[in-house]
Amino acid sequence: MALKASQLTVGETHTARIVEDLKRTQIVQYAGASGDYNPLHTDEVFTTKVAGYPSVFAHGMLTMGMTGKMLTDYVGDARLTKYGVRFTSQVWPGDTLEATATVKAVNGDLVELDVSTRNQDGVEVLSGYAEARVDP
Template sequence: MALSASKLKVGDEHTARLVEDLKRTQIVQYAGASGDYNPLHTDEIFTTQVAGYPSVFAHGMLTMGMTGKMLTDWVGDARLTKYGVRFTSQVWPGDTLEAKATVKALTERDGVKLVEVDVATTNQDGVVVLSGYAEARVDP
């Protein structure tokens, strides 16, 4: 069921757990699906011994995709009109991610009701790993 503007107010929040204990396998599967085989995401030896990171880490777009799914699960399919993010911290194997969308404004453009939201995804330590915004069409 799609969101209704009449049932939303500024400050409303929607939260969802995106992943619990992110597995290396999920990161590698995303590499295959996206075609992004950057060794920082797939090659432990390169990542630790050459690049100096403690481990491989998730693609930013994997985090963005999981967060986007939370949004479409909430607002409905094909309703997002804008979605943009900034990657603020790395996501590591073993991380658990939670996303929150907070209603920032309810507007109308060309007779279409819209909800504008701020989006943040945090890890199990409360570190923000992604921040951004979205806009979606909503029912009246």
């Protein structure tokens, strides 16, 4: 069933688990798909011994992509007209992430959304906005 602007209310939320127990393999696969082989995401020795982090961590764009899929699952394919985010905390191997879209405004067939993705500890790892053109 298609999302309809007439059925949405300001403050309404849609939440989905976008990854459970993020694996290092998924991070490395994303490095390959994106071409971003920054050693902070792929080289445990470099990340811990040289950079001083506790482990490799996920690309911000991986989190953005998974959150974007939640949005298109909610509003429908080819419906997003705007989507922007800010990365607010690192995503580590083993993290479970849930993304939430909150209806901020409904203007005709345009829906404005606030977007937030949080880890299993409730720490926000991504915040942002989206706009979608939906059925009236």
